[in-house]
Amino acid sequence: MIPTPNLSHLTSKDFERVYEPAEDTFLLLDALENDAEDLKNSRPSICLEIGSGSGCVSAFIGTILGRSALYLCTDINTYACQCTVATGRQNKVCLESVSTYLDRSLHTRLKHCVDLLVFNPPYVPTDSVEVESAQTSPAIASAWAGGVNGMELTNAFLKLVPELLAPQGRFYLVAVKENNIPNILATMLNEHNLAGKVVLQRRAGREHLHILRFEKQASQVQT
Amino acid sequence: MVRLITHNLLSCHAKGCTTNNFPLQFKDAEIEHRDAEFNPEFIRGLLPKIEWKALVDTAKGLGDTSLPDEQPEMMDDELLKTLHHVLLEVHIEEGQMICPNCNHVYPISNGIPNMLLAEHEIA
Numbered sequence: 001m002i003p004t005p006n007l008s009h010l011t012s013k014d015f016e017r018v019y020e021p022a023e024d025t026f027l028l029l030d031a032l033e034n035d036a037e038d039l040k041n042s043r044p045s046i047c048l049e050i051g052s053g054s055g056c057v058s059a060f061i062g063t064i065l066g067r068s069a070l071y072l073c074t075d076i077n078t079y080a081c082q083c084t085v086a087t088g089r090q091n092k093v094c095l096e097s098v099s100t101y102l103d104r105s106l107h108t109r110l111k112h113c114v115d116l117l118v119f120n121p122p123y124v125p126t127d128s129v130e131v132e133s134a135q136t137s138p139a140i141a142s143a144w145a146g147g148v149n150g151m152e153l154t155n156a157f158l159k160l161v162p163e164l165l166a167p168q169g170r171f172y173l174v175a176v177k178e179n180n181i182p183n184i185l186a187t188m189l190n191e192h193n194l195a196g197k198v199v200l201q202r203r204a205g206r207e208h209l210h211i212l213r214f215e216k217q218a219s220q221v222q223t
Numbered sequence: 224m225v226r227l228i229t230h231n232l233l234s235c236h237a238k239g240c241t242t243n244n245f246p247l248q249f250k251d252a253e254i255e256h257r258d259a260e261f262n263p264e265f266i267r268g269l270l271p272k273i274e275w276k277a278l279v280d281t282a283k284g285l286g287d288t289s290l291p292d293e294q295p296e297m298m299d300d301e302l303l304k305t306l307h308h309v310l311l312e313v314h315i316e317e318g319q320m321i322c323p324n325c326n327h328v329y330p331i332s333n334g335i336p337n338m339l340l341a342e343h344e345i346a
C-alpha cells in the first residue's frame with residue numbers, strides 16, 4: 001500500500017484556487033499503484049504531468065519511483081504550480097513545476113523522451129466559451145471546464161502524445177463516459193498509432209470515471 | 224523550481240520563433256544552492272537528454288566553470304558528481320529567461336518559470 005501524498009500543508013483557501021484531489025485523482029492513484037511494479041521495472045527517467053494542480057499525483061509517482069527520475073509538472077494556473085512544488089517538498093519528492101499551457105516550451109526538447117506521461121484533464125462537458133475563458137484567465141475553472149464533450153483540452157493534447165513518448169513510454173489519461181471513451185481509444189490507435197485500454201473504472205456520484213493507459217511499445221507490437 | 228536540468232529542456236515557443244530559440248538566457252538570476260542526494264544512475268539516465276553545450280554555456284553564464292566544454296566519452300564518478308551539482312543543486316529562484324532569437328522575456332518567480340504567452344504571441 002503506497003500512502004496517499006500528505007496534503008496537510010494546503011488549506012481550504014488554497015482549494016478555492018486549485019483543484020482539490022477528488023475521486024478522479026484517487027482513481028488515477030489507484031491505477032498507478034496497480035502498475036507500481038511495472039513502472040519501477042521500466043526505470044523511467046523523465047516523468048511529465050500535464051495540469052498537476054495540487055501536485056498530489058506527481059508526488060505519488062515520486063513516492064513509487066524514488067529519486068531516480070525527473071518529475072516535470074506543468075499547469076496553466078501559476079498558483080497551482082506553487083502548490084505542486086509545496087506538495088513535492090512536503091512529501092520529499094522534488095517536483096519541477098513550469099507554468100505553461102499543456103506541454104508548451106517543453107515539447108521541442110522532450111520529443112521522444114517522456115517515459116511516463118500523465119494527464120487528468122478538465123473533462124467536464126461545458127460550452128466552448130467557458131473553456132476558453134477558463135484557459136485564458138486561469139483559475140479554478142481551468143481544472144474542470146472541458147468544452148464540447150469535455151474533450152477540447154484533451155483533444156488538443158492527444159495529438160502531441162505520440163511525439164512526446166519515449167519508445168517504451170506510457171501515458172495515463174483520466175476520462176468520463178461523456179468523453180466517448182471508445183472514440184478516444186479508436187482515435188489514438190487509428191490516427192496516432194497508440195494502443196490503449198481502460199485499466200480502471202469507477203462510478204463516483206454522477207461521474208463514471210475511467211483511467212486509460214496507452215503504451216507505445218504495445219502499439220508497435222500490434223502494427 | 225528552475226534547476227539547470229529543467230532549463231535545459233525549455234525553449235521559446237512564441238509565434239514564429241522556431242530557430243535559435245534555445246537555450247534561454249538567464250538575466251538577473253538569483254541563485255540558491257540546495258543539496259540533493261547523489262544518484263549516479265539517475266544522472267547517467269539523463270545524459271542522453273541533455274544538450275551539453277547549452278548546459279556548459281548556461282553554467283558559465285552563472286559563474287560555474289566546472290564542466291568541460293566537450294562532453295567526455297567516459298563519465299567517471301567525479302564528473303558525474305560535478306554534473307549532479309550543476310544540474311540538480313543550482314536553483315534559480317527569481318529572474319528572467321530571455322529568448323536569444325526573439326528576445327521574449329519569461330519571468331521566474333518563487334522558483335517557477337512562467338512560460339505562458341498572451342493570445343497574440345501564440346504560434
